[in-house]
Amino acid sequence: MVTNTILDSARNNPQRGYAIRPDFGNVIRTYQPNNWQEPKRFLEQRMTLASQLNAARDITKTTVTLPTGQVLSFSPGEHNLLQKAIIEEFLPRYGYNAEVLYVGDTAKKFLFLNSEMLKSLRFFELAHGELPDVIAYSEERNWLYLIEVVHSSGPISPMRLLTLKKLTASCTAEIVYVTAFLNKETFRRFITEIAWETEVWIATSPDHLIHFDGDKFLGPYS
Template sequence: MDKIKEAQIILKELGLPKLQQNEISALTLLALCNIKEKDNWKDSTKNSLGVSKGIMQFISDVYDKEYAPNTRETVRRFVLHQFVQARIADYNPDIPDLPVNSPRAHYALSIEALSVIKTYNTKEWEAETKKFRESIGNLSKKYAKNKAVHRVPVKLPNGKTLNLSSGKHNEVQAAIVEQFLPEFAKDSELLYLGDTEQKDLHLDDKTMLKIGIPIDQHSKLPDVVLFDRKKNWLYLIEAVTSHGPVSPKRVVELEELLKDCSAGKVYVTAFPSFKEFKKWSSEIAWETEIWICEMPSHMIHFNGDRFMGPR
């Protein structure tokens, strides 16, 4: 029996759904195990591999299977995500706090899966796979608990705490809510807060609908949206670490998106550091505001005619 078919059997016995028992899933497992056609499964090793230059390259070089470049996203979403959920693989085991979209993202066999896979075609195989399947529930809970350590907690004005996924971007978002809001947007309500993993982590759709913000297009909103009812001001805040600053193009896009919203719009770009601000300064739109996490009690206004005059 060839190695691809054997890998499919292994995936089935480890409890993977049928969709994750296909050829690309089998090849992904072979890459993670570093198993070639004539190798024995007992020689499997734990290797940390990225998707394109690791897994896809192995599949091409060793098994002569060529996939289109966009297949890497399919592998990520419909193979590796399920491998992680089933505790067959670990995500970023070498650097657990990598940002979600980091180019250094990698996957590796879990120690538990490696131990079981090494017994394939031996008398221990049946007992080991049974033990693995029975323990998945407990391992999943343990994994979820470990992942929670790397979350970014953010306390909302109402006292509720949300846990954002790890990474510099969400650290900036947390600072916006916990530092910018009480300093420069006191008494404002948090209408929208996205997350790199869950785009609508916090969404006050009732208020948004009431003031004319289309709730079916929140993916087009900036990272954080605050609303001051007394002033009727809408703070539209971009964390530069996502898609850059509030640029002239972004202002036009948001003006079009919010054309039915009568609230006064305050455009803000949040930066983690002054160094990062200098890097993006040429792309920032005039008549917008700058807030820097490392200088939380100060603001920079781009253009001065609204504030021109003696102090």
């Protein structure tokens, strides 16, 4: 028992004293065996710690609207802000009416998953650890977009591209490989790691793509 607490001391200081709340003290003092009315009334009038923490988390979440209109809630962070930009900015521009088939959250790996559609496209096992960050499918073009979100690591490098090509060898859709960056500064850090025959999209320049595709798009602009 600490009889004389040190004011303004750190919470983990052994010399710091604690006391119960006065209203909780009244519940303890007036408690009678087999009479739970007062404790019950006390609990009903107060929010539990778990409820308070959940409420705080809900306030900070980022909402993302899928092309179908469904709204998802992402946990906070730049990684998820970039995923939001991919879904709400990249896909409407370059997705040819693509629908999102998979997107994970930093707090929940399978936040949204259309396993039936992926299975019908003969996509690889969803439990595999090599899943990209976002998967979208354009039925109009029969294109499957495999999108990697790069905040601090993980562009589509030559080795990553080779792995994804092996895993999608049986897929019935044509694959489009995309690495997404939040800004040009981050892109510059990873430019030497990006594989040929892939695309790069930068959220701060949403109307442009960077093609790492050799001579595929060589020609004058008109």
